[in-house]
Amino acid sequence: MSTHAPNPHDFLDLDHELSREERDIRDAVRQFAADRLAPHVADWYETGSLPARELAKEFGALGVLGMHLEGYDCAGTSAVAYGIACRELEAVDSGLRSLVSVQGSLAMFAIHRWGSEQQREQWLPAMAAGEAVGCFGLTEPDAGSDPGGMRTHAVRDGSDWVLNGTKMWITNGTVADVAVIWAQTDDGIRGFVVPTDTPGFIANEVKHKLSLRASLTAELVLDGVRLPADAAFPDVRGLxxxxxxxxxxxxxxxxxxxxxxxxxxxxxxxxxxxxxxxxxxxxxxxxxxxxxxxxxxxxxxxxxxxxxxxxxxxxxxxxxxxxxxxxxxxxxxxxxxxxxxxxxxxxxxxxxxxxxxxxxxxxxxxxxxxxxxxxxxxxxxxxxxxxxxxx
Structure with a gap:
C-alpha cells in the first residue's frame, strides 16, 4: 500500500500508463497550450474570432495535424498519443481541438483513407504542416443525423463533375484551402476533393453563435462547381x-x-x-x-x-x-x-x-x-x- 496521497489532478495516476513518447507529447502540447493558447482564448471567445491560419501553421510545427496518420509527412503516432493531444487542447477550449480534429481526423483522414495517391501527395504534406487548411462537408441544413438524406448532388458533364448544394455548420470552412465534399451521384454517395478557389464555391461565415465561439464555422454553397474526373475519391461509395x-x-x-x-x-x-x-x-x-x-x-x-x-x-x-x-x-x-x-x-x-x-x-x-x-x-x-x- 502506497503512503503517497493521490494527485488531485490525476487521481488514478492514469498518465503513469502512458509510454514515454505519449508523455512527451502530453508535455509538449500542454506547454504550447499554456504559452500560446490559454492567454488569448477568452478574447477569441468573446470576439467570436480565431487566427486559424496562423494557428494551423503553429499546430503543424508542433506536429499534431494528422499526427495519427502514417506517411506524407504525418507523425504516425499512436491513437492514445493523439487522444492525449486532443485532451490538452480541449483543456483550453473545444474550438481549438475542433480546428485540429477537423483538419486531421476529417479532412486529412478522408484523403488518406479514401483518396487517390495523387490526391494524397498533393494535399497531405501541406495539411500536416498547416500550410493548407481543410474542411469536411457532410452536414446540410436539412440533413444532420440522417446524412443519407443529403441534397447536394454531383452529375457528370462529359468527363467533369458538376456539384450543386449547401453544407452547414462546417468548421474551418471560411479559411479552408480544400474541402472534402460528400454528394449524391447516380452511383451513390461519393466524396470529392474540392479546392476552395474553384469557381462557384462560396463559404459564408455563421455568426451569432453562443457556443464554440473560438472556432470558425461556415455555410458552404456549391453553385455549379466544376471539377475534373480525378477530384472524386476513386473507390468508396455510400455512407x-x-x-x-x-x-x-x-x-x-x-x-x-x-x-x-x-x-x-x-x-x-x-x-x-x-x-x-x-x-x-x-x-x-x-x-x-x-x-x-x-x-x-x-x-x-x-x-x-x-x-x-x-x-x-x-x-x-x-x-x-x-x-x-x-x-x-x-x-x-x-x-x-x-x-x-x-x-x-x-x-x-x-x-x-x-x-x-x-x-x-x-x-x-x-x-x-x-x-x-x-x-x-x-x-x-x-x-x-x-x-x-x-x-
Whole structure:
C-alpha cells in the first residue's frame, strides 16, 4: 500500500500508463497550450474570432495535424498519443481541438483513407504542416443525423463533375484551402476533393453563435462547381466513407472532452480552496467536498474510458460502437462536471475570467455534433439488442 496521497489532478495516476513518447507529447502540447493558447482564448471567445491560419501553421510545427496518420509527412503516432493531444487542447477550449480534429481526423483522414495517391501527395504534406487548411462537408441544413438524406448532388458533364448544394455548420470552412465534399451521384454517395478557389464555391461565415465561439464555422454553397474526373475519391461509395471519417473525429472528441472536464474541475478546486465564506474556505464545507468528490470521479472515469478506447484502437480491436460508448459517456460526464463546477464559483462562474462557463457552453455543441447524444444511445441500444430502432 502506497503512503503517497493521490494527485488531485490525476487521481488514478492514469498518465503513469502512458509510454514515454505519449508523455512527451502530453508535455509538449500542454506547454504550447499554456504559452500560446490559454492567454488569448477568452478574447477569441468573446470576439467570436480565431487566427486559424496562423494557428494551423503553429499546430503543424508542433506536429499534431494528422499526427495519427502514417506517411506524407504525418507523425504516425499512436491513437492514445493523439487522444492525449486532443485532451490538452480541449483543456483550453473545444474550438481549438475542433480546428485540429477537423483538419486531421476529417479532412486529412478522408484523403488518406479514401483518396487517390495523387490526391494524397498533393494535399497531405501541406495539411500536416498547416500550410493548407481543410474542411469536411457532410452536414446540410436539412440533413444532420440522417446524412443519407443529403441534397447536394454531383452529375457528370462529359468527363467533369458538376456539384450543386449547401453544407452547414462546417468548421474551418471560411479559411479552408480544400474541402472534402460528400454528394449524391447516380452511383451513390461519393466524396470529392474540392479546392476552395474553384469557381462557384462560396463559404459564408455563421455568426451569432453562443457556443464554440473560438472556432470558425461556415455555410458552404456549391453553385455549379466544376471539377475534373480525378477530384472524386476513386473507390468508396455510400455512407461508409463519411461515417468512417466521423468515427475518427468522434474518437478525438471522447478524448478531448476529458480536458474540458479536468479544466472545469481544477478551476472549481482552486476557487473553493481560496474563496472564504463564514470564516473558512468554501472547500471546507461538506456540500462543497461532496461536489468536488463527484467531479473527481467523473473526470477520472472519463479518462479511463478514453485510455481504454485508445488502447483498443491501437491494437486493432476498436468497433464503432466503442466510439459511440465513449462519445456518449464522456461528453455527458464533461457537461455535468462543467455545470456543477459553475455553481461552485457562484457569480464568478459566469465570467470569462474563469474557463468554466465557456467550457459548459462549448460542451452543449459537442454533445450535439459528430452524432447527437440520442443517436449514440440508439447505436448502443442496437449493439446490445441486435434490433435497429431507426429502419
Amino acid at each position: 461508409r466513407g463519411p461515417l468512417s471519417c466521423l468515427n475518427e473525429a468522434r474518437y478525438g472528441i471522447l478524448c478531448g472532452v476529458v480536458g474540458a472536464a479536468r479544466s472545469s474541475y481544477e478551476a472549481a478546486l482552486e476557487y473553493t480552496l481560496n474563496r472564504e465564506q463564514f470564516g473558512k474556505p468554501l472547500a471546507a464545507f461538506q456540500l462543497t467536498q461532496r461536489k468536488l468528490a463527484d467531479l473527481l470521479v467523473e473526470v477520472n472515469r472519463a479518462g479511463l474510458v478514453a485510455l481504454q478506447i485508445g488502447r483498443l484502437k491501437d491494437t486493432g480491436r476498436l468497433h464503432h460502437n466503442h466510439v459511440s460508448f465513449g462519445k456518449l459517456a464522456n461528453v455527458r460526464a464533461a457537461l455535468d462536471v462543467a455545470r456543477s463546477a459553475r455553481t461552485m464559483l457562484g457569480a464568478n462562474g459566469i465570467s470569462l475570467e474563469y474557463p468554466v462557463m465557456r467550457h459548459m457552453a462549448n460542451l452543449e455543441t459537442v454533445l450535439t455534433y459528430e452524432g447527437t447524444e440520442e443517436m449514440h444511445a440508439l447505436s448502443l441500444g442496437q449493439a446490445v439488442t441486435g434490433l435497429s430502432s431507426l429502419r
